Amino acid sequence: MSIDFEALTAKQNFPLWEQTPEDVLKTANELIEKQKNLFDKIAATEEPTLDNLLKPFAELNNKDAFPESQVTFYQYVSTNKELRDASTKAEELIEESSITEWSRPEVYKVFQKLYDAVKDTDIDPESKRYLKKSVTAFKRNGLALPEETREKIKKLKVELSNLSVQFAKNLNEEKGFVLFTKKELDGVPEDVIGSYSKAEQDGEEKLKVTFKYPDILPLLKHAHNGNTRKTAYIAYNNRCSENAPILEQIIKVRYELGQLLEYDTYSDFVLEERMAKKKEVVLDFLSDLRTKLTPVATVELEELLKLKNDDLKSRGLEPEDKVYAWDSAYYNELLLEKKYSVDNIKIAEYFPLESTVNKMLGFYETIFDIKFVRIEKPAKGAVWHEDVQQFAVYKNIKHGEPRQEFIGWIYFDLHPREGKYGHAANFGLGPGYLEDDGKTRHTPVTALVCNFTKPTPEKPSLLKHDEVTTFFHELGHGIHNIISQTRYARFHGTRVERDFVETPSQMLEYWTWSKDEIKGLSSHYKTGEPIDDDLVDKLIKTKHVNTGIFNLRQLFFGIFDMQVHTIKDKKDLDELDLFKKWNSLREDITLISSDNNPTKGYSSFGHIAGGYESGYYGYLYSLVYAADIYYTLFKKDPMNVESGIRYRDIILTRGGSRDSIDNLKELLGRAPNAQAFLQEIFG
Structure with a gap:
C-alpha cells in the first residue's frame, strides 16, 4: 500500500518563524507571568495532590517549552541583529525569573510534601521521577538553607546566567x-x-x-x-578576547555557589547529577587515559617532526626541532597523503552535501524504521532563513493495519552567515510529551545548525570526511529528539545525564568508518559513481592516525575544565591565572609547543561557559559507552534492523525517563565496560 506523504504532511501543524523583536520580548514576558502565576498557586496549596500540583506544573512546562526555546533560538540563527539582541535579552529575562521562582521556599515545601506522600506508592515511575527531580532541583538552589544564604545564592545564579548569555552572544557576534x-x-x-x-x-x-x-x-x-x-x-x-574576563568571573561565581551550597567544590555540585557522580571518578578517568595516550602521542609527534623536516628540506628551508601548534593540522594532512595515500580534497568530491545528506537519512530510515519527507517549498514563515531545509519525520507502525505515524519536524541549517552560531550543534527546540488526555502525543521540533561550505555555480558544497562524521553525529542528536516518546517534556530526547548525552551520537559515528556504509553514502559530484574500494580501504586505515595527539587535545580541554572547577580554597581561587593555566596546561598535556606564543583560547571555549562546565570530560567518558554499544550490537552487522530497533526502543525512545545506566544494562544484558573502547583506541 503506497502512502501519499505529501497529503499526510499537509495535515501536520508546523511552527512559524515570523516573530519581530517586539514579539520575542512580549512572548518572554508572557512566559514569565505564566510561571509566576502557577508558582503563586502552588505556594498557596495546603494539601498538594498529583492533580492540583504535578498535573498543572507538568502541563505548563510541556506547553511552554517550545515558545521559550523559539524566542531564545533566534540569537543563534537570525540575520536580523535586532532580533538576535531581543532573543538574548529574552533569555536573560526568562532565566532571571526562573531562578527567582525556583528559589521560593514556600513552593519547595509544597513539592516536598507531595513527594513524601507519594514516594512509597505505586504511581507511574516517570511521574515519581519528575517529582523527585523537581525536589532535588529546589534543594540544589539552596532551599534547605537559611534565608540569608538563599538570597546570596539567588543573586549569584542570576549573575552567572547573565554572564553565560553574554559569553555566548559575543561568540555568535x-x-x-x-x-x-x-x-x-x-x-x-x-x-x-x-x-x-x-x-x-x-x-x-x-x-x-x-x-x-x-x-x-x-x-x-x-x-x-x-x-x-x-x-x-x-x-x-585569540578571538573573542572580551570573553576572557567574563570567564574569570564565571569561575569565581561558580566557586562561591559551590561553597554556599555546602559542596567541597563546584565540580562536586555538578557531578552529583551525572553518571560519574564524583570528581574523583572523573579525575581518575582522565589521568588514566592521559597515562595511556601520552606515549602514543609522543611516537606520533616524532613521526610528524620527521615529516615536517623532510618537507622543509624539500623546499630549501632550515629544519626545526619541534612541531608547533599551527603545524599539527597541516602535517596531519601531509601524513595522510604521503604515508596513507589519502587525499581529503579528492575524497570530498564523493560527498556532495545534498546527495550525502539524503543517503544519510536513508541509513537512519533503515536502522530505526522511520521515514523523512522533505518539504520542497516550505510555506511562508515555516523556516527562519531561505537556506533552511524542513523535514517531516514518520515512524512505521507494525501492529494492526500497517501505517505511518507522524513523529516530528527536523530542520537543517547548514551554511555559515554573519551572526550565526559558529560550530555544529543540534538544538532540541520543542520536546515531545503526552497531552492532557494521556493518549495524544505532542510531537517534537529539532534543528541541526552547522557551518559547511556554501555551494558555488561551478561546484556543490562538498563535505570532507570529518564533516560527514560531524553531520552524522549531530543528526544522531536530532534523531534522539525526534524518536523519544516520554510522558513529560522534562525527560524528552537528549535530556539525559550530561555525561551520557553524547553517547548515542558518538555510537553512530562508527557508520562513517564502515566500508559498505561509506560507499553507500558516496556519490561523485560529477559522475555519480561511488567511492572506489581502494580509496575507502586507505581512508579506514587512517581512523586512528594521530589518535594520541587528537585525544590529548580533548583531555586538555577536560582537565582544564576540571581544574578550574575543583578549587577548594579561596586563596587558590584568588591566585588563579586563567591565561597562565590555559597555556601551561595546553603545552604540558598536548605535548605541542606554541613557541612562546600564548593565547586566550579559553575566551572562545563555549562549552565551559554554559552547559558543559565540569562536564567536558563527558565527550571522552561517553565514548566508553558508545564503543560498548557498537561492538555489542552493530560491529558484525552495522545495518541490522533488529538491533537498530532494539537500541531505538531502549535508549532513544526513553530519553531521560530512566537512569541511563539502567537502560545500558538492559540493552547490553550486563553492566557496561571499557574493553571495546580500549580495543578501539589502542588496538
Whole structure:
C-alpha cells in the first residue's frame, strides 16, 4: 500500500518563524507571568495532590517549552541583529525569573510534601521521577538553607546566567578575520581561495580569511607557508578576547555557589547529577587515559617532526626541532597523503552535501524504521532563513493495519552567515510529551545548525570526511529528539545525564568508518559513481592516525575544565591565572609547543561557559559507552534492523525517563565496560 506523504504532511501543524523583536520580548514576558502565576498557586496549596500540583506544573512546562526555546533560538540563527539582541535579552529575562521562582521556599515545601506522600506508592515511575527531580532541583538552589544564604545564592545564579548569555552572544557576534596575499595562501585549495572576499591593506589587495570553519580550517590544513599558519592560528585562538574576563568571573561565581551550597567544590555540585557522580571518578578517568595516550602521542609527534623536516628540506628551508601548534593540522594532512595515500580534497568530491545528506537519512530510515519527507517549498514563515531545509519525520507502525505515524519536524541549517552560531550543534527546540488526555502525543521540533561550505555555480558544497562524521553525529542528536516518546517534556530526547548525552551520537559515528556504509553514502559530484574500494580501504586505515595527539587535545580541554572547577580554597581561587593555566596546561598535556606564543583560547571555549562546565570530560567518558554499544550490537552487522530497533526502543525512545545506566544494562544484558573502547583506541 503506497502512502501519499505529501497529503499526510499537509495535515501536520508546523511552527512559524515570523516573530519581530517586539514579539520575542512580549512572548518572554508572557512566559514569565505564566510561571509566576502557577508558582503563586502552588505556594498557596495546603494539601498538594498529583492533580492540583504535578498535573498543572507538568502541563505548563510541556506547553511552554517550545515558545521559550523559539524566542531564545533566534540569537543563534537570525540575520536580523535586532532580533538576535531581543532573543538574548529574552533569555536573560526568562532565566532571571526562573531562578527567582525556583528559589521560593514556600513552593519547595509544597513539592516536598507531595513527594513524601507519594514516594512509597505505586504511581507511574516517570511521574515519581519528575517529582523527585523537581525536589532535588529546589534543594540544589539552596532551599534547605537559611534565608540569608538563599538570597546570596539567588543573586549569584542570576549573575552567572547573565554572564553565560553574554559569553555566548559575543561568540555568535564574532566577526574577526586575518588578511593574506594570495601568495601567502599557497597550498589552500583554489575553490576555497575563490570564496574569500577581497580587501585592501596598505595599498595592496589581500584576501579576507574569517574565523568561520569553511575559511580558517582549510588554511590551517593546507597553507604551505608556516608563518601564514602561525599568524592565522594565533589570531583564531585569540578571538573573542572580551570573553576572557567574563570567564574569570564565571569561575569565581561558580566557586562561591559551590561553597554556599555546602559542596567541597563546584565540580562536586555538578557531578552529583551525572553518571560519574564524583570528581574523583572523573579525575581518575582522565589521568588514566592521559597515562595511556601520552606515549602514543609522543611516537606520533616524532613521526610528524620527521615529516615536517623532510618537507622543509624539500623546499630549501632550515629544519626545526619541534612541531608547533599551527603545524599539527597541516602535517596531519601531509601524513595522510604521503604515508596513507589519502587525499581529503579528492575524497570530498564523493560527498556532495545534498546527495550525502539524503543517503544519510536513508541509513537512519533503515536502522530505526522511520521515514523523512522533505518539504520542497516550505510555506511562508515555516523556516527562519531561505537556506533552511524542513523535514517531516514518520515512524512505521507494525501492529494492526500497517501505517505511518507522524513523529516530528527536523530542520537543517547548514551554511555559515554573519551572526550565526559558529560550530555544529543540534538544538532540541520543542520536546515531545503526552497531552492532557494521556493518549495524544505532542510531537517534537529539532534543528541541526552547522557551518559547511556554501555551494558555488561551478561546484556543490562538498563535505570532507570529518564533516560527514560531524553531520552524522549531530543528526544522531536530532534523531534522539525526534524518536523519544516520554510522558513529560522534562525527560524528552537528549535530556539525559550530561555525561551520557553524547553517547548515542558518538555510537553512530562508527557508520562513517564502515566500508559498505561509506560507499553507500558516496556519490561523485560529477559522475555519480561511488567511492572506489581502494580509496575507502586507505581512508579506514587512517581512523586512528594521530589518535594520541587528537585525544590529548580533548583531555586538555577536560582537565582544564576540571581544574578550574575543583578549587577548594579561596586563596587558590584568588591566585588563579586563567591565561597562565590555559597555556601551561595546553603545552604540558598536548605535548605541542606554541613557541612562546600564548593565547586566550579559553575566551572562545563555549562549552565551559554554559552547559558543559565540569562536564567536558563527558565527550571522552561517553565514548566508553558508545564503543560498548557498537561492538555489542552493530560491529558484525552495522545495518541490522533488529538491533537498530532494539537500541531505538531502549535508549532513544526513553530519553531521560530512566537512569541511563539502567537502560545500558538492559540493552547490553550486563553492566557496561571499557574493553571495546580500549580495543578501539589502542588496538
